[in-house]
Amino acid sequence: MRNLQLSLNQTQKIRLQTALEKLESLSSKSNANSTLTVADSIPIYEEGILKGHGTSDRKGELVATVCGVVERINKLIYVRSLRSRFKPETGDIVIGRVIEVAQKRWKLEINFTQDATLMLSSMNLPDGIQRRRTAMDELNMRSIFTENDLVCAEVRSSHNDGSLQLQARNQKYGKLEKGQLLTVEPYLVKRRKQHFHHLEQYGIDLIIGCNGFIWVGEHVEVRDIMVLDQANDSEQQIGNSDRSSMDVDGQDGTFTPLETRQNICRIANAVRVLSALGFSITMEVILETVNLSNTMNLDIHEMLGSEFYVLVAESEAERRSSLTKRKR
Amino acid sequence: MEYVSPEGLRLDGRRPTEMRQLRAEIGAVSKADGSAVFEMGNTKVIAAVYGPREVQNRSQQINDQALVRCEYSMANFSTGDRVRKPKGDRRSIEISLVIRQTMEACIMTHLMPRSQIDIFVQVLQADGVSSYSCVSLSCSLPLIDHPHFMNYPKNNQSCGGMEGADYVNRTRSACINAATLALADAGIPMHDLATSCSAGYLNSTPLLDLNYIEDSAGGADVTVGILPTLDKVTLLQMDAKLPTNIFEDVMQLATEGCKAIANYIREVLVENTKQLEYRRGS
Numbered sequence: 001m002r003n004l005q006l007s008l009n010q011t012q013k014i015r016l017q018t019a020l021e022k023l024e025s026l027s028s029k030s031n032a033n034s035t036l037t038v039a040d041s042i043p044i045y046e047e048g049i050l051k052g053h054g055t056s057d058r059k060g061e062l063v064a065t066v067c068g069v070v071e072r073i074n075k076l077i078y079v080r081s082l083r084s085r086f087k088p089e090t091g092d093i094v095i096g097r098v099i100e101v102a103q104k105r106w107k108l109e110i111n112f113t114q115d116a117t118l119m120l121s122s123m124n125l126p127d128g129i130q131r132r133r134t135a136m137d138e139l140n141m142r143s144i145f146t147e148n149d150l151v152c153a154e155v156r157s158s159h160n161d162g163s164l165q166l167q168a169r170n171q172k173y174g175k176l177e178k179g180q181l182l183t184v185e186p187y188l189v190k191r192r193k194q195h196f197h198h199l200e201q202y203g204i205d206l207i208i209g210c211n212g213f214i215w216v217g218e219h220v221e222v223r224d225i226m227v228l229d230q231a232n233d234s235e236q237q238i239g240n241s242d243r244s245s246m247d248v249d250g251q252d253g254t255f256t257p258l259e260t261r262q263n264i265c266r267i268a269n270a271v272r273v274l275s276a277l278g279f280s281i282t283m284e285v286i287l288e289t290v291n292l293s294n295t296m297n298l299d300i301h302e303m304l305g306s307e308f309y310v311l312v313a314e315s316e317a318e319r320r321s322s323l324t325k326r327k328r
Numbered sequence: 329m330e331y332v333s334p335e336g337l338r339l340d341g342r343r344p345t346e347m348r349q350l351r352a353e354i355g356a357v358s359k360a361d362g363s364a365v366f367e368m369g370n371t372k373v374i375a376a377v378y379g380p381r382e383v384q385n386r387s388q389q390i391n392d393q394a395l396v397r398c399e400y401s402m403a404n405f406s407t408g409d410r411v412r413k414p415k416g417d418r419r420s421i422e423i424s425l426v427i428r429q430t431m432e433a434c435i436m437t438h439l440m441p442r443s444q445i446d447i448f449v450q451v452l453q454a455d456g457v458s459s460y461s462c463v464s465l466s467c468s469l470p471l472i473d474h475p476h477f478m479n480y481p482k483n484n485q486s487c488g489g490m491e492g493a494d495y496v497n498r499t500r501s502a503c504i505n506a507a508t509l510a511l512a513d514a515g516i517p518m519h520d521l522a523t524s525c526s527a528g529y530l531n532s533t534p535l536l537d538l539n540y541i542e543d544s545a546g547g548a549d550v551t552v553g554i555l556p557t558l559d560k561v562t563l564l565q566m567d568a569k570l571p572t573n574i575f576e577d578v579m580q581l582a583t584e585g586c587k588a589i590a591n592y593i594r595e596v597l598v599e600n601t602k603q604l605e606y607r608r609g610s
Contacts, residue, residue, distance in 0.1 A: 005358075020607070027606040035605060037597040038512055039520040039557045054517065056436070063557075065436060065517035067601045082604045084515025085361065085380065099382075113380040113394075113443040161391070162441045188608060278607035320609055 006306040019313040026320050036064040052078025086111045086186040086211035092155040093195040095209035098145050106145055111211045122167035150176040178256050179217020180268045184275035186212035197283045202263040216267045218256050269303040273312050331530040339541055347537045352596045354513045362514025366506035371499055372453035375506035377514040380443035393437035395444040398428035402451040419496045430504055430553050430562045436517040449503045454495045455540045500551050501526050512597055522562055524553035525585030527578045534578045536585050552582040556590040
């Protein structure tokens with residue numbers, strides 16, 4: 001049992017309990033007794049099954065190797081584990097932190113079993129032309145990303161030895177600045193068509209990475225930031241990208257206004273509450289939570305108080321029950 | 329001294345085949361990939377699992393399987409006498425090795441090549457003098473029976489610094505159980521849930537899950553670790569000597585204990601998984 005570390009008073013406890021029970025009753029109809037633990041045997045109803053992830057064969061019997069939920073798709077049987085590290089699929093949008101700048105590549109921490117590699121050759125170079133990467137480009141790698149930078153990229157391929165290749169061949173990928181990074185459990189993020197969201201009413205970019213890293217930052221127009229960087233870099237010395245980016249701020253006169261900062265914090269806190277409660281995180285749910293906090297006239301810091309957790313749990317129960325009603 | 333009363337009750341009121349109270353909690357460390365607190369009576373152990381993650385020391389990387397590392401430590405406040413223990417003394421290295429080998433046997437390491445799994449186990453509370461002094465006094469035992477005053481002999485091979493060994497050995501099984509739970513919570517694929525339990529032999533009775541006083545009595549102490557559904561032994565340690573026929577009985581008892589613990593761990597895990605799943609929604 002995973003307990004929330006909250007100090008709830010008696011009524012709040014009961015309200016949270018009822019909300020969670022409601023959620024349980026809503027989901028229990030669809031998947032009764034399909035949760036398994038390690039070494040539980042999986043019932044097989046037909047011949048010629050394919051065993052997928054999280055299963056293993058033991059003397060003709062199919063057993064689970066992880067805790068999770070059994071999924072059956074035609075003949076394929078696999079166990080979908082809940083709490084585990086990110087399992088990448090080609091095309092996933094991920095956010096990572098640069099750990100190391102190595103030869104022709106960056107090493108990114110993306111909550112995977114190994115560090116992912118982003119090759120210099122699978123990056124869009126600032127000038128935007130397709131050409132061979134020269135030794136000069138390699139020397140200038142730190143002007144694009146340095147250690148501890150946050151980078152948004154796409155999974156290109158994963159190899160047999162477990163290593164993972166990323167690519168960033170688009171203007172929407174690249175360095176993330178002026179915002180907050182939140183880490184949630186990867187199982188809470190579903191693969192969608194859209195992972196980049198521009199919330200116009202708040203002036204904010206929301207990137208929900210498949211690896212459970214969520215970026216909430218000030219909205220930036222998709223423009224060639226790197227061209228600007230490069231222009232600055234060519235004027236100054238290479239390697240002080242921090243200063244150059246600060247200069248960009250100064251020149252444009254763009255600093256993050258207070259209101260945007262508050263919006264970032266509000267959305268970030270909504271994500272924090274949702275992930276602490278273990279609710280799946282989508283753009284709609286995040287916005288609903290933010291709206292709830294706005295209608296309740298709560299301050300940003302009050303969103304992390306126990307009362308708001310209970311309110312979010314109740315509204316989530318309400319939302320899901322209305323969804324199931326609509327289906328019928 | 330009488331460890332089993334004529335009515336068939338032990339010093340703390342248990343039957344010979346009764347275990348201490350178990351309690352398990354998953355998710356005690358928020359930043360870890362998996363974590364658990366496991367309590368067996370007065371022994372309380374916390375375990376945290378990090379990984380599978382990038383190997384920190386490149387030279388240790390294994391190309392076709394995961395590297396499993398384990399670190400065992402005892403909190404300074406875990407025992408009655410608060411002594412500063414040097415990190416990495418021989419006993420904790422030994423028990424780290426024991427836990428590592430037991431866990432490595434059940435993790436499917438070949439599925440996570442070139443990665444590393446770290447298991448950190450810390451004893452928060454060791455069943456011992458301080459925690460039992462109140463119990464034995466409340467049982468109105470004469471003060472002279474208090475372990476602190478007793479000059480108990482023990483047929484242990486390693487006689488030097490026995491006090492430390494006792495604490496470490498007593499927490500062995502709780503550590504393995506906590507590590508198993510934490511690994512399962514981290515979603516690491518395993519062949520089976522390794523569980524461990526100890527049993528002893530006192531007053532010509534096999535006793536399950538010895539507590540501090542019984543353990544200090546100098547009888548044999550058998551710690552067994554098994555993979556319950558595979559019916560395989562991964563750990564077997566014994567202090568002192570026992571005749572073979574008695575040993576078999578004691579080991580049988582410890583194995584039963586392991587299975588009971590496995591059932592409990594299974595319940596906790598299923599409950600946890602169900603909760604995560606329904607909270608997440610579809």
